[in-house]
């Protein structure tokens with residue numbers, strides 16, 4: 001069993017997608033181990049997105065993730081990191097395949113509904129910031 005972190009971003013909460021998104025992961029037989037609705041502080045957001053600090057979109061990314069409440073969830077299941085990344089779809093929602101979360105619900109890039117850890121190291125680092 002492996003654990004991973006998802007964060008339903010402010011646009012996902014605003015669009016009332018929390019129930020649908022959690023339902024997809026439950027139907028896929030992931031266990032919900034921890035869950036929390038909260039607002040990121042600027043400091044937490046900058047830490048979460050530390051790997052992107054040199055990118056041109058960094059400040060917009062931080063401003064967006066602190067713009068409203070988010071829902072963070074730790075999921076557990078077989079090869080959770082890889083499977084969850086497949087289920088959320090490509091970073092660019094307009095390129096994400098239909099049937100994926102980003103593919104079904106948006107066209108944005110910075111505003112792309114959901115974040116998921118991309119490796120065990122990211123999971124360890126990111127989940128410590130939130131839980």
Ligand code: CMP
Pocket residue numbers: 052057061091109110111112114115116
């Ligand atoms: P996320 O999975 O949260 O990880 C980093 C985020 O940066 C990504 O989702 C997007 O929201 C955002 N992002 C990635 N690439 C770009 C880009 N080229 N322009 C703007 N935002 C981006």
